[in-house]
Structure formats: structure tokens, C-alpha cells
Amino acid sequence: MVFEMTIQVRVEDIREGRKWYQTMLNRTPDFIPHEGFVEWEIIPGCWLQVAEGKPAITSGPLRLGVTDIEGERERLVKELKIDDFVIYSREEVPVKWGTFSDPWGNRLGFFEYLDKEEEKQRINTLVMKN
Template sequence: MAYSSVTIQMRIKDFSEGLAWYEILFNRKPDFVPHEGFAEWELVPGSWFQLAEGEPGGGPMRMGVRSVEKERGRLMTELDLEIEPIQRRDGVPASWCTFEDPEGNKIGLFEDHQDQHPVIQVVEDYFVEWSKGYASKRSEGIRAFFSKSFTGYWAKAGLESIEPYGHDYGLDDVLRQIDRGEKQFHLTSLVERGGGEVLLTGRETNMIQGIAYSAQCLLVWRLEDDGWKLLREHIELER
């Protein structure tokens, strides 16, 4: 079984105090807060540190799999393990289970259900087109993902007000200003809502001449007659 990602969990009694401590340690707010008493940071792509309220201690280490049900069954058979039933919680887009190694160390499996939504592949293709656009200095591939009703907002520290931009904003001019650019997006949450819309949050990273410029993003995608289209984006630079 090839594992797709890893999570490591630490538990603390005073969650508010501990959260403040880890925010200073990692020099940023959590990437994902699925519920009270729990926060997550993606320290490197695909690897998450989880802070949970509870008795102090470390673990479990959980490994991401395509199917937690199939991998749980394999391990129960091949390692003769007793593994708890698969766990789920409202508002958390994952399922998981936990077991122990022969020395009692806690290990787990998890399945990320966000990856199963059809918009995920569209979003990945969209950010690939951005990287292609940086190289070609042409915006057609990027703009093809925009809804005709697209509206965007971009901001950074110190701005008192921001102006929206629309479907026909000067994207070619933006691309011409950037050499050796690459854009990536790491998803932290996905919420379906009415009107065929999906709300995504995550971190966008632009690598420009080898320097990373990260931003917190809120993206709204809508299923239209010609497929999934980007309806709105709100981008806040972290610098």
C-alpha cells in the first residue's frame, strides 16, 4: 500500500494556551480548524501536525490511504490485529481508525473524502494552467476556468480597501511581469452549498524566481452548463 500523506497528533490540557504556543512555534495560524479543541497545520505538503485537547501525549501517527476500509481489512488479516471500527465525525471530511504496534505505540489510517469530489481535479487543472501561463505569458487557458460572472479580490497587509476584478481583468499583464513562476494550491476544507456551489479554502503558493509567496484563499466554484467554473476568489497574502 502506497501512503499518500501523514498526520502526527499532540494533545494538551489547556487548548487555548497550547494553541497560542504552537501558533508562535509555527509562526502562523492553523490551516484547518474542523471543530472546537482541534487544529491542524500542513507543515510540508501532505504532512499535517494536529493539536488536540486532551491528556498530554503524542500520537497516533496516521497514514493517508485511498480506502481506509480495505487497508484496515488487510492489516487485520495479515498482522492478526484487532482494529477499532472506522470513525467519522460531522464537519470532518475524513474517516479514520487507530490501532497499536506490538509495543503499544498508537498508529492509524485515514481516508480524505475531499479528494473524492469531482471539483478537486478541476481545481488541480486550474492551477496547472497558471504555471503554464507563467511560462507562455498567455492567459487563455486560465481564463477558460472563469465563470462569466467571476469576481476576485486580492489584498495584502496595509491595504485599507480593495477593488474587485472581473472576468476580463488584465491577466496577460500580470503574467508578463513574472519570470520563472509556478503556482500551487493546498486544500484545507471543502463545503458544498446551494446552487451547485462548492466553497474551498486553502493556501496558494506562488514560486517566483525561487521565492515562495503564500496566500490564504477562499474559492467558490459553481457547476455551470459547460462544467465547473470559478465564480469568486478572495486572496489574502500572508506577507
């Protein structure tokens, strides 16, 4: 039975990486177990680990669900100087999405449900499970 998950990205400088991801996630880490490693619990049971090391440039993207992708893009462009964040959509896909890179080449992104009722149901499902 799978009940939790983690995903790890690597950065060459943990201090800069922590600062960058704190800004992207808009909060401080939830767990710092040792030097060179920080973690955020994105949603209950789902952890993003940022570790000091050689980035895996070809991995990803890790996309996180948000309720306002345009607002998040504006915030990241302003606060993190992201310049490669284009938002896409296709008629047959129920979300719009965008992908960008951190300064170490890790591919990240956000997605937003087009159907706000479906989005609300997904959020309620996650909240009720906890």
C-alpha cells in the first residue's frame, strides 16, 4: 500500500536553493533533517525534498496544482525573475499548465483546473482525507 510520496530535486548551493524554493512555495521548509537538505510537505503525505548536489537536468517536470496559475506566474516572474513560464491549454485537457526551470535546471510547473467545480471537489477530497 502506497501512502506517501517524496520527490527530490538537487541544487548546487543549498542556501540559494532553500531561498529560491521558499519564495516559489511562499513558505519556509517544514523539515530540515541535516545540512544540505530541506523538505516541504506540499499536501499531506506529499513531500518535496531539496538536496545539495548535482542537478538531474533531464528529470521532471514536477507540476503542482494551484487555483490561479496566472497569479502564480506573475508572482514568480516578479520575485524569482522566471522568464520561461508560458501557460498552455488544449481543448481536450481539463487543466491549463505551465513549466519553468529553477536556476539549477530542474523542471517545475503549475497546473490549474479549468472547471472550478471539479477543482473545488478535488480540494475537498484532499481536505476530507485528513
